[in-house]
Amino acid sequence: MAPILKGEVDIVIPTIRSLNFLENWRPFFEPYHLIIIQDGDPTKVIKVPEGFDYELYNRNDINRILGPKANCISFKDGACRCFGFLVSKKKFIYTIDDDCFVAKDPTGKDINALAQHLENLTKPSTPYFFNTLYDPYREGADFVRGYPFSLRAGVPTAVSHGLWLNIPDYDAPTQLVKPLERNKTYVDAVMTIPKGTLYPMCAMNLAFNRELVGPAMYFGIMGDGQPIGRYDDMWAGWCSKVVCDHLGYGVKTGLPYLWHSKASNPFVNLKKEFKGLFWQEEMIPFFQSVTLPKECTNAQQCYLELAKQAKEKLGPIDPYFHNLADAMVTWIEAWEEFNTPAKSNTNSSESA
Ligand SMILES: O=c1ccn([C@@H]2O[C@H](COP(=O)(O)OP(=O)(O)O[C@H]3O[C@@H](CO)[C@H](O)[C@H]3O)[C@@H](O)[C@H]2O)c(=O)[nH]1
Numbered sequence: 001m002a003p004i005l006k007g008e009v010d011i012v013i014p015t016i017r018s019l020n021f022l023e024n025w026r027p028f029f030e031p032y033h034l035i036i037i038q039d040g041d042p043t044k045v046i047k048v049p050e051g052f053d054y055e056l057y058n059r060n061d062i063n064r065i066l067g068p069k070a071n072c073i074s075f076k077d078g079a080c081r082c083f084g085f086l087v088s089k090k091k092f093i094y095t096i097d098d099d100c101f102v103a104k105d106p107t108g109k110d111i112n113a114l115a116q117h118l119e120n121l122t123k124p125s126t127p128y129f130f131n132t133l134y135d136p137y138r139e140g141a142d143f144v145r146g147y148p149f150s151l152r153a154g155v156p157t158a159v160s161h162g163l164w165l166n167i168p169d170y171d172a173p174t175q176l177v178k179p180l181e182r183n184k185t186y187v188d189a190v191m192t193i194p195k196g197t198l199y200p201m202c203a204m205n206l207a208f209n210r211e212l213v214g215p216a217m218y219f220g221i222m223g224d225g226q227p228i229g230r231y232d233d234m235w236a237g238w239c240s241k242v243v244c245d246h247l248g249y250g251v252k253t254g255l256p257y258l259w260h261s262k263a264s265n266p267f268v269n270l271k272k273e274f275k276g277l278f279w280q281e282e283m284i285p286f287f288q289s290v291t292l293p294k295e296c297t298n299a300q301q302c303y304l305e306l307a308k309q310a311k312e313k314l315g316p317i318d319p320y321f322h323n324l325a326d327a328m329v330t331w332i333e334a335w336e337e338f339n340t341p342a343k344s345n346t347n348s349s350e351s352a
């Protein structure tokens, strides 16, 4: 079978380890283009398994390409992945971590996670009314009795959030008290997260429509030099959900699963997450109450408005939020620069 939407997808991988996991994904990823963000020491040479089509950026490349704007891209945190979203020219992004492997469905068949994400993204979402049989557009399902006919066309899907077998995406305190917990439950469902409901977005197995929501998929300033780490995907998830709700786009969660073989250390994670564990109790109410003016009609405009409101409402918590709001503005400036047709050549350090 021909690979689905071959020319319209980039796979973005942040890595501070190795890319050996790609061997496991070869049958599914080889037809697609990879954007690899090498985090940490830029002098380290990382090997990309033979046969993959890729471009690779290390910190020196990011600094050279973005100049002063490079300070909006995190160092020593998986948040660096959003540089790949910025330089991509494709409609769809699939992003995955380097400690994730192909999972099996209950029949023992290998799951093609990317294919399921593309299926989710190319079919509508239903954020305004919940369908009790979950995704009505899946084969074998439909809208149940009592579902408003006026809403059955759905809305465009902007985000597809996949899940994880084996090691779940727990915060450090939960990991510490449940070191042996493993997720063995495969739930065969895809559902739209209702309008007005936030969720903890994990970037381990995530796909999105870059044209609809790319500017809102900014992973913040985390890691080296920052008081917080590992809240990158949470921040992007809250921002992008608010933007999707405002613009009338859908966010789905559920299938596909992959197999996460956790490589991060919960004690190290606790140090990185510590402030976030407190701050999230104020960040979330901010996102729950934020409203965007009707004049904001695209993701860039929404995101700049969010930056303004975040500075005003979250700034009093800690000076970090002032810097984060400034970085959000820099990100949009970079997005506009890179997403105008004349500025497409980034000269990555390697390509195949
Ligand atoms: O400094 C770093 C640390 C990590 N990376 C790369 O980022 C991904 C995820 O890292 P890791 O597997 O260590 O993290 P987990 O706790 O298992 O995963 C979740 O944490 C999230 C928050 O960052 C992440 O999105 C979740 O999936 C790997 O590819 C690392 O190599 C990095 O580039 N720099």
Ligand SMILES: [Mn+2]
Residues within 6 Å of the ligand: 097, 099, 260, 261, 262, 263, 264
């Ligand atoms: Mn991991």
